Amino acid sequence: MTTGPISVVGASSPTATSAERLAELIGAGTLHPPMYASLATGIQGLVSDGRLGVGVRLPAERELAAALGVSRVTVSAAYGRLREAGWADARQGSGTWTQLPATSGVVAAWVPGGPREGVLDLSYAAPPGPPEVTDAYAQALTELPRHLGGHGYTPLGLGELRARIAERYTARGLPTTPEQVLVTCGAGGAVSSALRAVLGAGDRLVVEHPVWPNALDVARELRARLVPVPRDLASGPGFVTAAHRAARQTSARALYVVPDFSNPTGATLTEGDRRSLMVSMQQQEVTVVADEALADLALDGQEPLAPLAAHGRPGAVLSAGSISKAVWAGVRVGWLRAEPDVIARAAAAASRDHGSFSLVDQLAACALLDGYDGIAARRRVQLRAQRDALVTALREHLPGWEVPVPPGGQSLWCHLPPGVSSSVLVDTAEELGLRLATGSRFGAGHAFDDRLRLPFTAPVADLERAVELLVEATGASAGRSPAAPRRHLV
Structure with a gap:
């Protein structure tokens, strides 16, 4: 059982954050007396919600003091307070590093914390899970014996599950083969795989703003440069125009967008907006990462729209989907829809991380997709x-x-x-x-x-x-x- 603080510093070169970046995240105008305590609380909050990673080297005291317009003594005291509380660690000759106290209960990622009584x-x-989840896993166990004779690894995903996902895309107006589908750990795994497939350090990523936080976290991990474009329920075609301008002015490599009922605003691209957006992005050779996890949650009787990729040429859009939003987040089954060469690269990268996705979960997902419309x-x-x-x-x-x-x-x-x-x-x-x-x-x-x-x-x-x-x-x-x-x- 681990009793000390949790630290994530590997043998590879450590990451660091600049004084200017940390000052921007904290906001100098938010600090109040006692300044050192306010600064420590701000840094702790950034680590808690994942915007400042664990195992990141904090700026030198003098540099952060200058960026925030406070004294070096204030920064030194704040760092000391973080170390005392277990949120930071000082290492001889290498500065101060973020970490997590063993008792914090924090995961430092965009996932729910554990349940707390009275909260x-x-x-x-x-949402809570429907009863069909229990039935699906019961069915999965009855089908499991026919797979036990093999090794159990499915790096691309179970064939019958990939076929069902491909059929659903085809029915929505986007002809798809199983070879264009990779099974992932939820839509988050698909988005992560897609961004890793198209972005390198220094590449510019246009993102709708506000935006799903995990997409930001992956982009920052890849050291991509973010280009935010405002989007809300009132944006309409204005978002397409702004995204076009942002991509052109920054020579962006990719765009991350939620076409249907964006999290958190609920904004949706119309059929015309989808066509215009794809014309724009293809003209500028910008790859679109479309997060379609919420596409099935139209609440006012609207007819479902075709996937964004239906309006683009092959390879122009990498589509992420999932059953987690309409069914239950506890069923961590998602998928990436892309061209076979991208699927192969993404599968190879994913298999290095976790080998293969759970066979039982995939069998359950097959059952859930069979009854998904209801x-x-x-x-x-x-x-x-x-x-x-x-x-x-x-x-x-x-x-x-x-x-x-x-x-x-x-x-x-x-x-x-x-x-x-x-x-x-x-x-x-x-x-x-x-x-x-x-x-x-x-x-x-x-x-x-x-x-x-x-x-x-x-x-x-x-x-x-x-x-x-x-x-x-x-x-x-x-x-x-x-x-x-x-x-x-x-």
Whole structure:
């Protein structure tokens, strides 16, 4: 059993963050007396939510002091406080490094933390699992014996599962063969594989903004240079125009976009926007990574649109999908749809990491896909009712909030009243038993502290209770300084 702090520093060259980058993430204007404590809390929060990795070397004290406009003594005291609490470690001759205390309970990635008694957790957007999951795994176990005579490795994915996924793409208007499908660990694994296939250090990646945090984390790990393009429910064709301009001006290598019901805003590209976007990106030889994990969650009776890749030439789009959003996040089965040469490279890279994906999970996924349309339809009915209940409660009890209603997806992207800090509100809400994610976690930099994502994946009673706690937190947080507080994992 590990009793010491958790550190991730391997034999390879260590990573570091510059003083300017760390100052940007913290925000000098958010620091308040005592300055050293505020700075330490800010750095701890960045490590907690994954924006500052574990095993990263912090800037020299003098450099960070200059970047933040504070004294070197302040930075030295902040580093000392982090070391005392187990969030950093000093090494002779090599500076100060981030780490995790063994008792922190933090994963330092964009996944939910463990359940805590008495805490209503809306920091993630994932509904409870339907009964079909149990049935699917029972069926998988009955089919498992016919595979036991082999070695059990399926580096590309189980053939029958890849065939089912290909059939679904074909039915949606994108002819696909099993050779164009790689089974992954959820849509996150597919997005990660896609970005790794197209990006190198220094390449520019255009991203919708706000954006799913894990995509940002992978891009930063690859040392890509982010080019944010604003996108929300009101963007419409303006997003396509802005993405075109951003790609042209920066010579971007790739674009990451969620065509359907983007997380967190719920924005969707129309059929015309999809065609225009693909014309633009192909003209500039920009590869599109399309995250389609939420494509089946249209909540207002809309007809499903064709995948983005249906509007591009072969190889122009790498498509990520998953059954986790409509079914259950505990079924970690996703896929990457691309040309066979990309699939082969991605599979080779993935197999070096984990060898192969669980055969039992893939057999269960086959059963779930066979009944997927019915499961997804019931999920849409459930999410629609929960969305409407949450919107009603917010407009009744927090009328100063702007609450755009998304046509699908799993969350609201709320605009807070002037002077209300998402960071402060989230920190205060946690003290009252409500766990949320700060708006800034969805930004490339120190953006969106005036926004808050609220998933509507929980039962109606829990959502109404969450609004009650938000009302209480709003009152309790009045007058507090936005001191870069704890941004817990989700």
